Amino acid sequence: MTSYKVNSYLNLLGKTPEYENLFSLAQQLYADQLIFSKLVPAQxxxxxxxxxxxxGKLTIMAENGAIASKLKQMSPSILLKLQELGWEVTSIQILVQAHNFAKNTKTLADKGYTKEKLKLSQTGKDCLSQLATTLPDSELKNTIQSFVKKHKND
Structure with missing residues (x-):
């Protein structure tokens, strides 16, 4: 019942002169999205x-670089199909907008993955200490010694 009230309100709002153009544009964009969704593979x-x-330039927002790359490869055929449908499009621009999709996807933590702190075994610490003693004074030697010292209490 609540969604019916919201839809009624939006329909009424869309008929007001101040919002008529905005709602018309939103409906056209939605219809265009449905057509576009039929032209490209579902995945x-x-x-x-x-x-x-x-x-004449259509802008498409892709979730990531891989999707953008595939769309870029398909763009000549998509362009031809759109022109056959009567769209006045002469070029396609593809942008990556990952943040738009992030709120709709689960994070790794939501999927059950947890970040565990890795611990260095005593044998690993001994081997790194031994390696550091054989190295000449250098940044590598200092880094290894610092690393071993940092993980001394693990």
């Missing part, structure tokens, strides 16, 4: 969204 469509079309 890609769920990881990208359409942005604006300006001066």
């Amino acid at each position: 890609l469509a769920q990881h990208c969204i359409l942005s604006r079309t300006s001066n």
